[in-house]
Amino acid sequence: MGRSKADGGAGVRERILAAATGLFAEQGYDATSVQQVVDRAGVTKGGLYHYFGAKEDLLVEMYRAIFSERLTALDAILAQGRDPEWTLRAIIDDIVVGTAAMRQESAAVSRELATMDSGRTQRLQADWRRYQEAVRALIRQAQRDGVFSPVASPEVVSWSIFGVTNSLHTWFRPDGPKPAETIARELADFVLAGLKAS
Amino acid sequence: MGRSKADGGAGVRERILAAATGLFAEQGYDATSVQQVVDRAGVTKGGLYHYFGAKEDLLVEMYRAIFSERLTALDAILAQGRDPEWTLRAIIDDIVVGTAAMRQESAAVSRELATMDSGRTQRLQADWRRYQEAVRALIRQAQRDGVFSPVASPEVVSWSIFGVTNSLHTWFRPDGPKPAETIARELADFVLAGLKAS
DNA sequence: CTGTCAATACCGACCGGTTGGTATGTTGCT
DNA sequence: AGCAACATACCAACCGGTCGGTATTGACAG
Structure with missing residues (x-):
């Protein structure tokens, strides 16, 4: 099962997914036609529908990857x-660096996330809510213990963090002067300075 | 001239815009057909194209309104x-409250902003860049003067602020327990706590 | 007050082009 | 032979946009 044949390029499935990722990030999901995807991937529609049941599956796959x-x-x-x-710093670092590494997928998904509620995406959205809730619970508990200042609610602090990562793709450039690790450290420093007990 | 007739509703142009705003926010621009817009607005396509030159004009109008x-x-x-x-607090308050008041328009525009580069939107995008640059300049100068701590670069701080407002529509509920003014104050408190000189 | 006229507001059928998806090959490995 | 991996040809539905038409209007004349 799976691919075989000593073909000259990467797996066809991966090539389709990469083409879709780039096009969705550039133009959006609805504005991108299946024909454009297969043209860029160097296959035909028959090939795409051999690997994916529907256009939407491409988005779901990106969602899962992230x-x-x-x-x-x-x-x-x-x-x-x-x-x-330490925990919050580690989380911020992972999410910033991880999102930066997959910024095309993130761009496509974050834009289309609101529309995607067609049953199979609900599990994924629930996972994402669990992630956010974990961060908020961490902040809430630390505030209760007096380790973090209650200057702002856990909700606003977490939205501040996730707001950065959600819009990261609009301003982050991998060849820019600031690597993702530096941005992550700056954000963590900034957030924790605001949370330092007064 | 203009509307007259003892019709039961508001002006047709406003009704079309309101319908488009809701549909774009729910489904996205490309996923919404002109037919859906006119159906919800209670007019026909001829009526819509009497007031707007193209579908894109509806988006541009929302952009301008915001x-x-x-x-x-x-x-x-x-x-x-x-x-x-004081200045930064005032800006944060205005942008949070203003965005919350027009959160449907904001949802539609913020999602479609990356795709919109068709000439007439460039002026609007330049204005928006000017807004962001003004905030960064404010922070940069205050850091130079020693009023704000240089814990994080002006870029990261401003992205933290705008990240919240850009994703505000995904979690803000006008009938929720927290009014926009409270969120604005919490965010300002949090940001300024992080910027307090150490 | 009434008749004329041009402009505005809006309708609904229609157009060419494109869409996501499918049915039917063809090819090459096992 | 049989089956996975693709290609090709094709379709019904729908897309944004146009266009000829009509109903309603206010301005002006008499």
């Missing part, structure tokens, strides 16, 4: 059981 | 010439 990585990283960070400051 | 208000408010705030903390 969030599965992020969620396993989150669980690994939380499992260490360290103090809130 | 940013013209925001830009005049910005200029008014800056014209007061007060200290950075």
